[in-house]
Amino acid sequence: MVNINTLDPSASPLDYYGFELRRFRETAGLTQKQLGDIINFTASLVGQVETARKLPTLDFSERADAALCTGGLLSRLQPLVMRSQLPAWFQQVAELQARATEICAFETHMVPGLLQTAGYARAVLGAMDETDLDDRTAVRLARQRIFEKMESPIYWLVLSEGALHQEIGGRKVMRDQLAHLSWFETNPRINVQILPFSAGAHTGLQGSFDVYRFAGDPAIVYTEGYGSGHPTASPDTVRDCSLRYDHLQAAALSIRESAELIRRVMEDRYGEQVA
Template identity: 55%
Template sequence: MANIQKLDPCASPLDYYGSELRRLREANNLKQGQLGDIIFCTGSLIGQIETTKKVPTRDFSERVDAALGTDGVFSRLIGLVLRSQLPTWFQPYAEMESCASYISTYQAQLVYGLLQTGDYARALLGVDHPNKVDEMVAARLERQRILAGENPPALWVVLSEAALLQEVGGRDVMRAQLTHLLDFHDNPWVQIQVLPFSVGQHTGMMGSFNLLRFDDDPDLFYVDGYDQGHMTAHPQVIKERSVGYARLQATALSPEDSATLIARVMEERYGDQS
């Protein structure tokens, strides 16, 4: 007799997802392989997701909903599952980020997570988390869904020129990443400015930071750390960092000139040099 792994649906969002997948699959009198055939994957993958050895994707969830007639159950669960794959210390920020009406960020070295391509994110996350890279990339891309929603936040990004020049993942990955940044040029809710090296010293030299603004809650300041983040709504911090951010915006290139610089770096540094 097969050894059926017992599941504790209360252990985590991933455990709950797996237990519901098994319960509803069995309620439809389907074996793992049969469900796999219907949604174009292997029965082994079904089993791995049911036992939390693999993290499902949004595409997988949508196909399961269609196959089992579950009225969007798994499509609704997947956001919670993927968010649970973020580092524990980062999850509170991700939750607040998803509720913000206005996001301002200064990035000293890297492209902001909401604007990263999958390959760029994979190259970054694979350095320290090679065994969890698929799950972490999926979680990062899930965060980006707020930009495509019915009521997206206004996002203002100031990127140090270093973010354009620091090669992440190789030339092809960087070219695709810079192309992705240019794709936002006509998006009315996303503004990207580049802070060139030529400005010299500036108020963001202590490192990257984010400011979140909400319709009905106090503003938040967030700064990332190596193994933890710091978030505060202290009025004096918000005031100082808001002024600092305004100075960065005033010093940086205009969005139009920034797009020109991004395009030039893309061609000169990461273009076809054969």
């Protein structure tokens, strides 16, 4: 257990957040219970956040900011706290995704993290390790806030049809996940195309990859292995993967046809229609 009196604000973004929350609370002359009553959270949760034993949600941060008149500091810190909880090897990738103006993703076997529902993310993350599963799921979902920015990235996803049939988390989780995917049909900034089984051999047979494009900086290709990520700005690799992606998009169904296939698989395989 962390001793609040020795909490080092320089140890991590989470420790800094807890230190600042405690400082603001004490300056306001409030106990943990009093602050909890004001923001509708328990005193225990306030204490756990202050001692870096619990991750703060955005809702918690916004309410604490309002109650303590912080000028929005805690809400601004919260995304940094969440990103710092990602595996060390993935933190750079999350930063690249947050800076990108366009993301082109190809996935062979599952829905990527940026479009996962809570239930699907929890099932993926808990497949081999259920330790701190609530917090790890929240950290993954927090990455999706890049789509809430004023200038959010344009996101293109080519997803293998096999991912629609790989039942992850059970039938209800899959129904919810496929309904979530089909919802993007009318969102011009998030575009989902399904690469059907009928496409046969294609340019993505070597595996999943992302291409990140930026305003004023070279594009980066990202591939992933077990417990490691591999970003590269090599012009040859970027050129090769960009060409591969163009061919994948050409082989994939249109956005409308993809949404129809997603709904059909959801109805036929998981037994529920989208209203």
